Amino acid sequence: MSLRPALPPEPAQLEALAAQLRALVAGDVLVRPAAQEAAAAAAAAPASASAPPEAGQPQQKTDVAAERFASHTRLFNCAALPSCFLVVCPRHTADVVAVVNFCREHHLSPSIKSGGFSTAGWSTSGDVLVDMSGLSRISLTHPDEYVFGQLSSATSSAPALRSSKNDANSRRRKAEEAFDSPSPSASASKRRSSPDPCDVAESSARSNAGGHVSRSGSSAGSSSSGALASAVEQAENGTLSSASGSTGAGAGSTAGTSIHSRASGSPSEAKTDSLPAPAPALRPTLRHGANPAYVFEHERWQRHHNPPDSPSSCGNNGGSSARVQLPTSGGFTWREGQGMTSSPLPWDGSSLAGGSSGASCDAPGMPHSGASPALGHLSLAQEAAMGGQRRPKQTLAPGIYTKRALYASFGPGVGIRELDAYTSEAGKAFGAASDSKAKEKGWNNGDEGAPYFVPASAYPVGSTSMTTGGFGFLTRAYGLSFDNIVELELVTADGEVHVINESSTARGGVEADLWWAARGAAPCLGVVTRITAKAYPVSSVFSGNLILPFSPSTAPSLIQHWRDVLKGDVPRELYANLILTSGPDSRSHVVVIQLAWLGARNDGETFVQALSAWSGERVLLKDVQEKSFLDQQQTVAQVLRGGEGRRWSVRAGLIEALTDELIASTVHNFVALQTHARAVLILELAGGAVRDGSAPNANAGCLGNENREAHFAIAALQQWDNKTEDSRCAASADGWTNTRLGPYPSFLERESRQRVAATFGRENLERLLEVKRRVDPQGLFKHNFLGSATSDEPQPLPNTSVEHATPSQQAEAGRS
Numbered sequence: 001m002s003l004r005p006a007l008p009p010e011p012a013q014l015e016a017l018a019a020q021l022r023a024l025v026a027g028d029v030l031v032r033p034a035a036q037e038a039a040a041a042a043a044a045a046p047a048s049a050s051a052p053p054e055a056g057q058p059q060q061k062t063d064v065a066a067e068r069f070a071s072h073t074r075l076f077n078c079a080a081l082p083s084c085f086l087v088v089c090p091r092h093t094a095d096v097v098a099v100v101n102f103c104r105e106h107h108l109s110p111s112i113k114s115g116g117f118s119t120a121g122w123s124t125s126g127d128v129l130v131d132m133s134g135l136s137r138i139s140l141t142h143p144d145e146y147v148f149g150q151l152s153s154a155t156s157s158a159p160a161l162r163s164s165k166n167d168a169n170s171r172r173r174k175a176e177e178a179f180d181s182p183s184p185s186a187s188a189s190k191r192r193s194s195p196d197p198c199d200v201a202e203s204s205a206r207s208n209a210g211g212h213v214s215r216s217g218s219s220a221g222s223s224s225s226g227a228l229a230s231a232v233e234q235a236e237n238g239t240l241s242s243a244s245g246s247t248g249a250g251a252g253s254t255a256g257t258s259i260h261s262r263a264s265g266s267p268s269e270a271k272t273d274s275l276p277a278p279a280p281a282l283r284p285t286l287r288h289g290a291n292p293a294y295v296f297e298h299e300r301w302q303r304h305h306n307p308p309d310s311p312s313s314c315g316n317n318g319g320s321s322a323r324v325q326l327p328t329s330g331g332f333t334w335r336e337g338q339g340m341t342s343s344p345l346p347w348d349g350s351s352l353a354g355g356s357s358g359a360s361c362d363a364p365g366m367p368h369s370g371a372s373p374a375l376g377h378l379s380l381a382q383e384a385a386m387g388g389q390r391r392p393k394q395t396l397a398p399g400i401y402t403k404r405a406l407y408a409s410f411g412p413g414v415g416i417r418e419l420d421a422y423t424s425e426a427g428k429a430f431g432a433a434s435d436s437k438a439k440e441k442g443w444n445n446g447d448e449g450a451p452y453f454v455p456a457s458a459y460p461v462g463s464t465s466m467t468t469g470g471f472g473f474l475t476r477a478y479g480l481s482f483d484n485i486v487e488l489e490l491v492t493a494d495g496e497v498h499v500i501n502e503s504s505t506a507r508g509g510v511e512a513d514l515w516w517a518a519r520g521a522a523p524c525l526g527v528v529t530r531i532t533a534k535a536y537p538v539s540s541v542f543s544g545n546l547i548l549p550f551s552p553s554t555a556p557s558l559i560q561h562w563r564d565v566l567k568g569d570v571p572r573e574l575y576a577n578l579i580l581t582s583g584p585d586s587r588s589h590v591v592v593i594q595l596a597w598l599g600a601r602n603d604g605e606t607f608v609q610a611l612s613a614w615s616g617e618r619v620l621l622k623d624v625q626e627k628s629f630l631d632q633q634q635t636v637a638q639v640l641r642g643g644e645g646r647r648w649s650v651r652a653g654l655i656e657a658l659t660d661e662l663i664a665s666t667v668h669n670f671v672a673l674q675t676h677a678r679a680v681l682i683l684e685l686a687g688g689a690v691r692d693g694s695a696p697n698a699n700a701g702c703l704g705n706e707n708r709e710a711h712f713a714i715a716a717l718q719q720w721d722n723k724t725e726d727s728r729c730a731a732s733a734d735g736w737t738n739t740r741l742g743p744y745p746s747f748l749e750r751e752s753r754q755r756v757a758a759t760f761g762r763e764n765l766e767r768l769l770e771v772k773r774r775v776d777p778q779g780l781f782k783h784n785f786l787g788s789a790t791s792d793e794p795q796p797l798p799n800t801s802v803e804h805a806t807p808s809q810q811a812e813a814g815r816s
Ligand SMILES: Cc1cc2nc3c(=O)[nH]c(=O)nc-3n(C[C@H](O)[C@H](O)[C@H](O)COP(=O)(O)OP(=O)(O)OC[C@H]3O[C@@H](n4cnc5c(N)ncnc54)[C@H](O)[C@@H]3O)c2cc1C
Pocket: 076, 111, 112, 113, 114, 115, 116, 117, 118, 119, 122, 123, 132, 412, 456, 457, 458, 459, 460, 461, 462, 463, 464, 465, 468, 469, 470, 471, 472, 522, 523, 524, 526, 527, 528, 529, 640, 648, 650, 744, 746, 747, 783, 784, 785
């Protein structure tokens, strides 16, 4: 084992580390530019004396390298600057195993980045940033067809990728050749020669980086997503044979004909790694062959999907009432409509959105924050527009359908936005199938054309929220995201790959512990390389906003009214929040009451009427209508639009009761926060299906039972411009959000140990730390809320030092 290099290493050392890493992984490895420049200059010195490079070229090269590095280390929140000096972009699980082993052996600390939305900045605070955006494969499968215990990559059968040859490129090429099956598919090799693996979807290349494989929940033999891809191809060609009798776990898969079943065949099949041939369909369709496979291969869809041009409006689906429209520049504008005042709002909302000038809902020009490139070209505006044009007739009545779940399986490079876009379309195609087998099995039970969604947070966040929270519009109906996880693939600090699911509990030992702990705290235990979660049909949602002016004198009464309407046993169909949000000056702050009702419209109207009954202020806008769930999800992205790259803080907590005292302090805090930041305070109805996890024997994850029983969630979102305000802003909402119960784990930032304990409960935290010590005795994964919870003191702010930042990040940080 080598000694830990002095950090940050000297340029030459850094290049040597990068070269070693390049030899181990198929994905790209980037070096922090300053060191890269120095190393290059030193290496080029003798040559340049005799043959100087053409003017302009070295600078250009440096700029490109700097920009590439910056694009991988950029966070949604620019207050937290990166300290990492290497970036690795894994293409598949085996690459992740290689990086983990490398970091452990070299005493380097990895930080894992999926979406890059955590405002604590952990995903860039390590020595080696592992950018997971390349693992972006998605599929949607019927539970009967899903085979548990499958590995995403064949990590066990191939020889180790360690080589002593000097030429890193040739070593990498050899490695790729060694683990690429002799595939006839041209697209596979094309993808591998892509200049930036982080910009392509997960490769099917297989490699072995010396990790061991541990699986639970399946008696299947060696299996992989390579076999899966191969099987998709076979299914398409109609050559797929029937199941080889794999035994599923959890939902008790006894797969009949399934590409997953096929994938559980011999190791040699697992090495067959050709990518599926392009399908002619414009969007996912069921494949009908001798044995239809109910899996939608995302990349093929992406390649062939040609969405129509985006209109400038977003999220509007033809309803008649007043609504927010996105103009060609600026933020929201307000249009008069039914049931609203004729006066426009005194501000246009662009201030809240940070003054963004773009009108697109998808912000295609926005810097890539690390969120998945999957479906990157498919803007939600386009998707919303497609909804009207292409949505098949659906017959499913609005409601909660816990028994009709499909399984969405995806890599951590898939952000929530992409996940929704995919499961929506694939779900519609799934339900609309007229395949006789599906009917015979009762899969197609009247939900023709209904889009499907995994319960998740609103946009835009990355997939870490799937394992630590995922509190959103579907939570009260179906639970938090991690309540809906049926399987996880996780690489632990020793380089082992664990596939954990419900059957892990019965197996006991470390697998059982991991299955319990990962649902709530996965980032503290290892690297998540695949998530499989339930997706449910959401035919439509009756949802929208009531907007009223904010006044410190009337707001308490309005919040009390909101609380009283939501008293008692509120149906799970209802999501409701109340948001205090900044306008450009104190006269233009507003109160937004948002609701989303999953049941019949008439029942939802009852709540709208009850909430509208408060008469302390005139209603500025009332816009509640039936819409697609995608449109509803998009509403939050609209509010946050333009916030990327600004200085952010997100603090949250859970509460049992919304007392009059807390209401008074909410209003007081909101007014106080306005002096230095744009603040949004959110009160959300919690409970519902989240409570199911606290039932005895619920076999839920590690979230504290008391937190599951909480009645409301509260959150403070702030954004500001001036870095001199960092400490003040980051700390200013703490008093209000420092609740006895702590927040859902996805909202844990840099917290004291007490605060982390308040989220999990003391007993659960002790067990969590015990599991952590067992699977990560050296504390390799320390850039997470558990890693920072070592003291009873509040933790320092995110790293805002510019010392280690790249020049462009320094420039970004310096703006005020
Ligand atoms: C504007 C905004 C809105 C939000 N809204 C919601 C909401 O509606 N509901 C909700 O529940 N939460 C919400 N959150 C919180 C959000 O869910 C968390 O910040 C979440 O961690 C973001 O996921 P990410 O993948 O973008 O995180 P990242 O910043 O990439 O990572 C966060 C943490 O997870 C680790 N990590 C990342 N990828 C992996 C991986 N593959 N394996 C293991 N560890 C990994 C990182 O090292 C880091 O510790 C919001 C946050 C912001 C900034």
